[in-house]
Amino acid sequence: MEKTCADELPLTVNSSESKETICIFGTGDFGRSLGLKMLQCGYSVVFGSRNPQMSSLLPDGAEVLSYPEAVKSSDIIFLTIHREHYEFLTELTAVLNGKTLVDVSNNIKINQYPESNAEYLAQLVPGAHVVKAFNTISAWALQSGALDASRQVFVCGNDSKAKQRVMDIARTLGLTPLDQGSLMAAAEIENYPLQLFPMWRFPFYLSAALCAFFFFYCVIREVIYPYVNDKSDTTFRLAISIPNRVFPITALTLLALVYLPGVIAAILQLYRGTKYCRFPDWLDHWMLCRKQLGLVALGFAFLHVLYTLVIPIRYYVRWRLRNLTVTQTLLKKENTFSTTSAWLGDSYVALGILGFFLFVLLGITSLPSVSNMVNWREFRFVQSKLGYLTLILCTAHTLVYGGKKFLSPSVLRWYLPSAYILALIIPCTVLVIKFILIMPCIDKTLTRIRQGWERNSKISKSALNGKTDI
Numbered sequence: 001m002e003k004t005c006a007d008e009l010p011l012t013v014n015s016s017e018s019k020e021t022i023c024i025f026g027t028g029d030f031g032r033s034l035g036l037k038m039l040q041c042g043y044s045v046v047f048g049s050r051n052p053q054m055s056s057l058l059p060d061g062a063e064v065l066s067y068p069e070a071v072k073s074s075d076i077i078f079l080t081i082h083r084e085h086y087e088f089l090t091e092l093t094a095v096l097n098g099k100t101l102v103d104v105s106n107n108i109k110i111n112q113y114p115e116s117n118a119e120y121l122a123q124l125v126p127g128a129h130v131v132k133a134f135n136t137i138s139a140w141a142l143q144s145g146a147l148d149a150s151r152q153v154f155v156c157g158n159d160s161k162a163k164q165r166v167m168d169i170a171r172t173l174g175l176t177p178l179d180q181g182s183l184m185a186a187a188e189i190e191n192y193p194l195q196l197f198p199m200w201r202f203p204f205y206l207s208a209a210l211c212a213f214f215f216f217y218c219v220i221r222e223v224i225y226p227y228v229n230d231k232s233d234t235t236f237r238l239a240i241s242i243p244n245r246v247f248p249i250t251a252l253t254l255l256a257l258v259y260l261p262g263v264i265a266a267i268l269q270l271y272r273g274t275k276y277c278r279f280p281d282w283l284d285h286w287m288l289c290r291k292q293l294g295l296v297a298l299g300f301a302f303l304h305v306l307y308t309l310v311i312p313i314r315y316y317v318r319w320r321l322r323n324l325t326v327t328q329t330l331l332k333k334e335n336t337f338s339t340t341s342a343w344l345g346d347s348y349v350a351l352g353i354l355g356f357f358l359f360v361l362l363g364i365t366s367l368p369s370v371s372n373m374v375n376w377r378e379f380r381f382v383q384s385k386l387g388y389l390t391l392i393l394c395t396a397h398t399l400v401y402g403g404k405k406f407l408s409p410s411v412l413r414w415y416l417p418s419a420y421i422l423a424l425i426i427p428c429t430v431l432v433i434k435f436i437l438i439m440p441c442i443d444k445t446l447t448r449i450r451q452g453w454e455r456n457s458k459i460s461k462s463a464l465n466g467k468t469d470i
């Protein structure tokens with residue numbers, strides 16, 4: 001920790017003798033952590049507090065004064081106070097004139113107030129240069145050396161000198177400042193720590209909906225139907241058999257949905273005859289969360305593989321095998337070996353294993369440490385070409401698994417086909433469209449469009465002006 005500070009020191013602090021003094025308002029959790037870190041990095045720290053005598057647990061070497069006295073010690077003041085308590089600052093407007101006020105505050109809810117906390121502060125103390133920063137760093141991360149949490153400090157403010165100074169301080173503390181522009185960006189910066197995995201939300205809800213749908217579909221076919229028809233209790237299927245249908249089906253559907261937006265985009269480009277027309281918002285958003293969709297799909301594929309591994313040790317499976325053997329012995333009937341069944345059985349498992357292998361490879365290349373090592377072309381090759389190969393193998397695995405009973409009317413229950421048949425609709429559609437798109441004549445047009453060629457320059461011009469959005 002100390003090393004980081006020492007390394008960064010020459011960038012900003014000229015010499016250790018002329019220690020820069022920083023004032024911190026508030027002696028709460030964040031104020032204390034920030035103060036300690038600043039002391040360690042060579043700054044002098046003066047705290048401002050409502051009760052300077054009562055303040056305890058403050059880092060050694062820091063001075064504690066009342067707010068009006070502390071403000072005189074420095075022209076840069078970090079406000080580690082909740083927004084709700086900012087009002088007392090109005091009494092200090094005269095002394096705060098021309099000083100830099102750093103707003104580190106966060107809210108409890110997204111867009112809790114009509115204006116951002118930093119803009120509110122700028123209205124309260126109009127003569128000060130307000131800078132928004134440090135709200136994405138937790139008190140705990142500051143104390144633990146910020147190594148195991150995000151080091152990024154988003155900074156914004158209207159006064160560029162004040163902003164630059166705050167960025168220098170962040171750098172000295174071993175953090176990474178990122179300039180986000182004027183104070184207008186404060187609302188967005190304040191929302192960052194409140195967002196919960198925004199890119200994962202769509203994949204998460206979608207997979208939950210798919211799981212719920214296929215689960216009830218399988219329950220109707222495999223639990224309710226046998227009960228209604230011959231009063232047999234097959235509820236044990238809820239534990240392994242049904243999840244081992246729902247999970248691979250969800251995995252396959254999600255994998256197909258990773259590649260569906262790409263083909264929709266290609267069709268749109270062909271239809272519009274240009275690439276200079278914005279995609280609709282839903283398609284843009286869908287394209288942006290393909291990585292997350294793919295990784296959720298990989299998670300479900302993993303579950304399928306784990307469930308498949310336990311099939312041979314299941315009581316129901318062992319009972320069925322034993323029963324079959326005993327029945328055959330009693331009837332003195334031999335079960336002849338079917339080469340076709342052996343081929344079908346081995347082929348679908350082999351396709352599943354190869355598909356899963358490539359699936360894992362896609363997952364590995366999406367790790368930042370790996371994707372940083374490959375160039376753009378290599379990444380596209382793995383993600384796009386090998387990705388399609390994964391989709392082909394997994395779809396073939398399911399098709400061959402269906403084998404001879406595929407689409408036979410005997411598997412219909414209350415007119416409902418097996419769940420895997422529904423699961424094949426989207427993957428097969430994506431693969432058929434992709435196959436058409438890579439036909440030389442269509443591929444040539446698409447490639448030209450992507451290189452900037454436009455079929456009808458009139459349409460494109462009006463589209464560029466925003467008049468046509470087909």
Ligand SMILES: Cc1cc2nc3c(=O)[nH]c(=O)nc-3n(C[C@H](O)[C@H](O)[C@H](O)COP(=O)(O)OP(=O)(O)OC[C@H]3O[C@@H](n4cnc5c(N)ncnc54)[C@H](O)[C@@H]3O)c2cc1C
Nearest residue numbers: 259262265266290291294295298362363366383384387450
């Ligand atoms: C396990 C797993 C992990 C994944 N990890 C990642 C990841 O880390 N990062 C990631 O990005 N994706 C990831 N994905 C998603 C996916 O593999 C990639 O997005 C992949 O590139 C999609 O390939 P594509 O051929 O469908 O689309 P792309 O090759 O991206 O093309 C999609 C569409 O974009 C348009 N387009 C392409 N090039 C141009 C151009 N030059 N000009 C204009 N328009 C153009 C076309 O309309 C095209 O059809 C992951 C998927 C899985 C299953």
Ligand SMILES: NC(=O)C1=CN([C@@H]2O[C@H](COP(=O)(O)OP(=O)(O)OC[C@H]3O[C@@H](n4cnc5c(N)ncnc54)[C@H](OP(=O)(O)O)[C@@H]3O)[C@@H](O)[C@H]2O)C=CC1
Nearest residue numbers: 026027028029030049050080081082085105106135138139
């Ligand atoms: N905790 C964290 O990890 C992070 C906190 N923040 C932000 O930092 C700010 C401070 O957070 P935190 O340190 O956790 O909060 P605390 O409640 O621990 O501390 C707030 C401090 O504000 C001072 N204060 C001034 N006026 C009042 C008042 N009227 N009523 C109560 N307290 C007052 C108090 O200091 P005194 O008694 O000395 O006057 C108090 O200790 C908040 O805006 C928070 O959003 C941002 C990032 C991370």
Ligand code: HEM
Nearest residue numbers: 245248249251252301305308352353355356394398401420
């Ligand atoms: C190591 C890799 C894999 C093995 C060994 C494997 C094995 C199996 C087995 C044994 C079944 C039949 C299950 C049963 O009888 O209930 C099955 C079904 C299925 N598998 Fe796989 N599989 C693998 C990977 C995958 C992958 C990567 C996918 C797709 C993403 C997938 C999708 C499916 C689907 C959709 C079914 C049909 C589910 C049903 O309706 O019963 N499998 N697999």
Ligand SMILES: [Fe+3]
Nearest residue numbers: 198199202289
């Ligand atoms: Fe999303």
